[in-house]
Amino acid sequence: MSTKPQAREPYTPRTPRKFIGSYRPRIDAKEKASGKVQYIDDITLKSRFPDLLYAKVMRSPHAHARIKSMDIGPARALPGVIDILTYKDPEVASLKPTNAGWTDGVDTVSYDSMMWRHFRDRRVLGDYACWVTDEVGAVVAAETEAIAEEALKLIKVEWEVLPFVLDPLEAMQPGAPLVHPEISSNNVLPKDLVGGDDVFIDKGDVDKAFAEAEVVVDGTSTHHNATQGSLDNWCCVVEWRGGKLTLQSNSYEADQSRMHISQMLDIPIHNVRVISSYVGGQFGRGDTGDQPFFIFTALLAKRTGRPVKFRHTRRESFHDSRQPAIYYAKVGAKRDGTITAMYFKSIGNSGAYADHTMFALKFAPVEIAEVALARIPNIRMESYGVYTNKLPACMMRGVGNSQFNLSFSHMVDRLAEALDMDPIDLALKNFTHEWGTLPDKSLSEVLRQGANRIGWTEKRNKQAGNGPTYPGAKKRGAGFSFHPAWHAEWQEARRGAIHAGITVNPDCTVLLEAPTVETGSGSNTCNVLGCAEALSFLGITLDDIQWSHVVDTETSMKDCVQTDSAVSFLQSEVLAHAAREIKNQLLAKAATAMKASADDLDVIDGHVFVKAHPELRMTVRNVLFSGDIRPLMVKIALPPNVTKTGVPYIATFAEVEVDIDTGKTEVLKMVVINDCGTVMFASGAEAQQIGGQCIGVGESLTEEIIYDRMTGVPLNFNWIDYKIPTMADMPDIEPVLLEVWKGAGEYGACGIGEGTVTCAPRAILNAIYNAIGVRVNDIPVKPEVILKALGKA
Amino acid sequence: MKPLLQVAPKRGVPGIAKKAISYRLLRVNVNGAWHEFAIGRDIAPNMTLAFLLREKLGLVGLKLGCDQGACGACTVLMDGKAAVLSCMVLAVQAHERHILTIEGLPEDDPVVESFAEQSAPGYGTALQCGICTPGFVMTVKGFLNENPDPTLAEIKEALSGNICRCGCYAGIAQATLRAAEKMRIKRTRESA
Known part of the structure; x- marks a missing residue:
């Protein structure tokens, strides 16, 4: 019996719009599906x-x-x-x-x-x-x-x-081989201006707070170096x-x-x-x-x-990777669940070159502290990046946040258990940004939706490991992880001015300049939708807009780089301004053609009219073909709106099934929830939510770079032995788009794509604990790890 | 394969008798047109089918993602039915065979259309960066030839030789179901 194509309930937009937020194919879908798009x-x-x-x-x-x-x-x-x-x-x-x-x-x-x-x-x-x-x-x-x-x-x-060294803890020992002796005499990256001191956050009195805490939990987790692939x-x-x-x-x-x-x-x-x-x-490569x-x-x-x-050959494509990090964390709280102290210490394996190690270890946690830990009175964070003779760690989707989250949501789950609280309640009691109130509105809705969709009350074992055993010695459990987003417009201040341009031809077709190298994120579609929305007074359709996919520094405006998945809205914010300027130019031209003052005119749905006498009207096309027939053209560069508005939240809920005889973990279901501010392109956003789990599940369960410890030779720089999940490995994933938080701009959106990988590992690890009652904290969770944890190997 | 092509050398090499060189000839039909290559002259005997199609015929729809049969991006159809990994097939193995690449599909191909259209709520799109898409499309073509009415479970199994790092597996599965549906409707119409 064949299966019918399916669809789920669409999300509900806060403000219904004509183009922005729609479910529709990507603008490059036909070209890509027919194999016509050419890559380098x-x-x-x-x-x-x-x-x-x-x-x-x-x-x-x-x-x-x-x-x-x-x-x-x-x-x-x-x-x-x-x-x-x-x-x-x-x-x-x-x-x-x-x-x-x-x-x-x-x-x-x-x-x-x-x-x-x-x-x-x-x-x-x-x-x-x-x-x-x-x-x-x-x-x-x-x-x-x-x-x-x-x-x-x-x-x-x-x-x-x-002599060489692969392990960061060994590399820190006296007498270890030095990788870059001219930079570090103990392999630890020295203090730098961007990352700051080793102890880069020390708020309140952490030692005193831990001494006075009624409940203290701690634990270590290790995030390994997956590659972008x-x-x-x-x-x-x-x-x-x-x-x-x-x-x-x-x-x-x-x-x-x-x-x-x-x-x-x-x-x-x-x-x-x-x-x-x-x-x-x-993916950050x-x-x-x-x-x-x-x-x-x-x-x-x-x-x-x-x-x-x-x-590069495929082997050579293992060229950079996510920074592996060992995180030790400790959290102190009152009996009622009020967190009073948090301590995080990370040791990152930079590999052979420092690259962005300290971005991952310090920059990202500083942002998290600002936007999620604002109400925790006592926090200390320290980090050490360490050179070793391994594959260098550079950027990868979710940089720094993925590593931090593996530790962070571990602590939430562990503390909740110690306090006999639901971790959802514990999260809502403690985490928000400094501009928000408790409980955080965004976090509340994100976790409520996740709990409902996964079936939190039914699927989660009240006591970890105490659920029924399914045929074949399988145990099931549910878990979640959550994280503040890091792609709001105000967080993009460092970008400086963002360039965009609109040219309206006399026949009312549009050349859109939103220069960016399209990597699959779908920002091209977001920008065309944004352009159509902003120019909707022209009465145009999406087919009337031409977006150039080539960025050429000799002819293009400056490109907006696809980091933070923020291009999905940053250029649209600028296009909204550009469209207003186009409107002014159009009305000025119409004023000549219609022998009226531009102030007395308006334009809606492809018609310019006299506001006081709407029957006096001209089509936009006729206006454009009148007098000096030349395109209307606006090229502008505007910095992001840096009004601080906090950030929305993201979460992943997972249900897993663990075979306690073989140690194999299967993810049965995932729910990925993103508060987006404004959904720019619904099908694309959901594709990112679902798609991110290919990396998230891979990092959690199967992807690992394996070295021969005797020689330092990486053994699996190929796609047969480095196991990227295929369709058969992936669970059903339910994407949930929300519009609770809103930024300061026209759309007030927030990038979501990068963060979709961040919560997957810890959601799966918490679910595994809930299933089998034994914690595994390092990824990837291979069957032997489970068996070892269960005392069977 | 018999030597089919004899070529007289353009210039004699001093001291060596002028002698005709004979080449074995590879004959392959690609997207309906026959092509001939002298093995050793036009192509190397160890050349893969993927290299021949891309570099010699300019058919760049298929991609070389891994060059070791692990990602499926180079998938093409052989003799109208079976999907093969062109990076794992030698060009000479395609002698007297019919190869179909994505460039040979009509514009209204139901699989191509379904991949392009997929956008239903809850499943995302069937492609993002699009580099794996031609491989998936050709794999689905081969699969639906064998199994015109698949279940979701059968699709997941059949497409598990292809990697989409953007992770559009849910959208791809839906597009495959939709393609099967389009083809069913077409069959019903044609039989009516």
Whole structure:
């Protein structure tokens, strides 16, 4: 018996609008479904660049080593090898030290103002390898990828192999191998201006509060380094002829990439052209616009005078990851559930390079403290980022928040149990932002909806582990996790002005400039809906709007980077202003055509009319075709509205089934709730809520990078052994969109996509505890972890 | 495969007798048109079907996500029915076979339409970044050929060789159900 297609109840908009908030296909759906959208690897086929060369970089086979000597002679003699760039070449050796943490993608930064300028620990191409796979030594440019790979094998390297360390706690011990001795003498990242002191929050008197607390709970949890797993491997083609450099890539930061290249290679900005188009998934990968391989690919393009393509293989795509973090937390409370003290200490495994480690460990928790822990009188937080010889940790969807949440919602669940309270009641009693009241309105509704939809009272065992046993020794349980969102407009202040433009052609069609590299988030659809909404006085449909998917720094306005999933509303806020200006221009033009004063005119649904005599009217089209037939055009740049409004909340509820004989956990059902402020594009928002769980469930149960402890070699840099969930692994997921909180802008929306992964791991872990009565706190929860926890292995 | 193509060398190499080189010929039908490649001259014997389709024929709808048969993004149909992973098939294995790529589907293909239209409340869209979509579409084509009236459970099993990192699995399953429904309606109409 076949199944019929299904639909659930739609969400209820606070303010019904014509376009914004609708359930509809994405604007690029037809093009994508028919396979017509081209990604960087498609655009850069050899047939389109007949003289294309392929670059391949040497990678360290050792976890920690230095090149003593290198002989490229035999490789250079291989037919088809055109050039080999090495770390000794003057144009490489003279490059400034850099890192992959220039910016978190929010703002464009220079070399001097890069976010983590205290940790310039990378060479574009050096002789020092800090992890197995590190890009070092030499880059080959050859006629084919196969020849380039063959040439790498012919390069003879004499290595000075150094002792290595993989575990951050071991790396902190005296005598441990030092990864970057020039930066840290104990592998701990030193104090920096952005992250601040090791103890970066110390509010009230934490020690006294814990001494006086009636109930204290504590615990440790570890978040591991999952990888982003974009299907669209990093790729770029660089041409550098006659002083002009052109980079085409799947970087999602065009303006920042241009700045990076200009500053690293000392080329005037107008001689650098960066072009990006659709990207096949981002998830935070290389969230910095500063990939070192852009630079060595560019140098090869200059030396050979030919376009050079560099593309990661799937193995090489394990290039950065989420910062693994060990969190110890302790919470003190009164008997009535009032939390009086919170303490969090995290130790992050930076891996070989610092990148954005301290963003995850300090920046994110500072924001959380501001927007969720405002009523907790005593808080201390301390963090240590530690170098090891592992895969570097950079940005990944939910950066810092995912790691914190694994600990945070653990404490809520544990404290509630100690107090014999429902964790929902405990949460509502304590958490809000400093502009809100208790209980927080957003959090109340988020948790109420989650509880109703999952069936909290029925599905949750009153006593953990005490539920019935289902056939095959299976136990079921329910749990949840919640978190403050971090993508409200006021939190985007650092972006500076956001650029957008509207051109209305004489036939009333619209060219929309909302430059951003579309990575799948759906912001393109949000912006077209926002543009249509703002221009609804023209009486247009969505088909009348053309949005350009190409960001080209030579012709486009500055792109708004897809971080914080905030592009879904930031550009629409600016478009609302631009549309008002378009309206003014239209009425001014109509005033001439209609021989009236612009102040006396108005425009609704495609007709300009005299307010006092509505029968005196002209179609917009006729107005535009009158007199000087030229497009109406507005290009503006406006900063986000920084009025502080707090943030809304997000939560994930999960029901799991654990087989206590095999240790296998199956997630039966998930409910993902996001208070959005305003839903910009309902189908896209729900796709993000559901879609985020592919990463969330993967990080919880199956995704893990495994190293050989004896050699430091990562063993599963491929998609057979690194297990990303498929359709068969995913539960039914119910997305719930709410509009309770509202920001200060026209729409007052809040980005949701990034946060959808954040609560999944702890929701599943709390559900597992509720099912089996034994806590597991580290992810991923593989069957052997459960069996061990149950004393069976 | 027999040598089918003989090519006289353009220039004689000094000291070596001028001799015709013979190549084995690969004949493959892609989206209805036959193509011939001299193995060793036009293509390498170890070239994958995916590489041939993308680099030699410019059919870039199929993607190389993993190059090891783990993600399904390179799926194409062979001989009209079965979905195959073109990164795991050698080009020479497609000799005298019919290959259908997403470029060969009509604009109103019910699977393509269903993937594009999916937006019903509660299940999200069937695609976000869209890079895995051609692989999913071709896998669904192959699957619905075999099982025109699938259940949700059968769909989950059949599509579990494809990865969508954006996680649009719920939307993809719904799009597959809708495609099956469209095809059922079409069949009923045609038989009536």
